[in-house]
Amino acid sequence: MTPASDLSFTWVPGTMDRVRFTHEGHTHTVYLRDVIRKDVHSDSALYLKGRVVLPVSALHLADLMGRLSLSRKRVSTVGSSPM
Structure with missing residues (x-):
């Protein structure tokens, strides 16, 4: 077992079928159907709270960051300076 x-996971604003998560400094967007887990009622928590924390196996995480990822963005850790 991995x-x-x-x-x-949080909603992507303006969508009903996409969620995003951040892992190791990158934000990934995936379809909700790829993370729904009926055994923990993840879809209910998302609808009610807009956010859900789920255990994800190493294999599923690799899929979410790879073939299932709709987009990947680097999260900036440095504050922006005024121009």
Whole structure:
């Protein structure tokens, strides 16, 4: 069995079928259908709270960051300076 990581998923504004998560400095967008877990009622938590934390296996995480990823963006950790 592969170890699990807890990921926090949030809605992508203006969509009903996309969520995003951040892992190792990158934000990934995926379809909700690729992360829904009926055993933990993840879709209900998303609809009610707009955010859900789910355990994700290493294999599923690799899929979410690879073939299932709709977009990948680097998260800036440096504050922007005024111009």
